[in-house]
Amino acid sequence: MKGLLASYTFEHMEIASYTILIAAANSVGEAEIARVCEQNLREEEAMAEWLESNLPQVTQTFLTRAEADSDSAKR
Numbered sequence: 904m905k906g907l908l909a910s911y912t913f914e915h916m917e918i919a920s921y922t923i924l925i926a927a928a929n930s931v932g933e934a935e936i937a938r939v940c941e942q943n944l945r946e947e948e949a950m951a952e953w954l955e956s957n958l959p960q961v962t963q964t965f966l967t968r969a970e971a972d973s974d975s976a977k978r
């Protein structure tokens with residue numbers, strides 16, 4: 904769960920970083936750099952969306968396993 908939280912957080916840091924780089928590249932007329940950063944930004948957004956869509960299922964799996972571990976520890 905901590906790994907998933909860290910990954911989701913990190914993807915959003917990358918999204919913000921590429922958004923800043925695109926703005927900076929555009930402001931100094933570096934169209935090719937902006938284009939590459941936009942391509943990377945789309946990949947980061949896709950990964951963030953994938954992680955977000957899997958958060959509920961991973962949470963459910965974690966809780967199920969934690970409960971099973973707790974039950975076996977009581978025996």
Ligand SMILES: [Fe+2]
Pocket residue numbers: 913914917947950
């Ligand atoms: Fe990423």
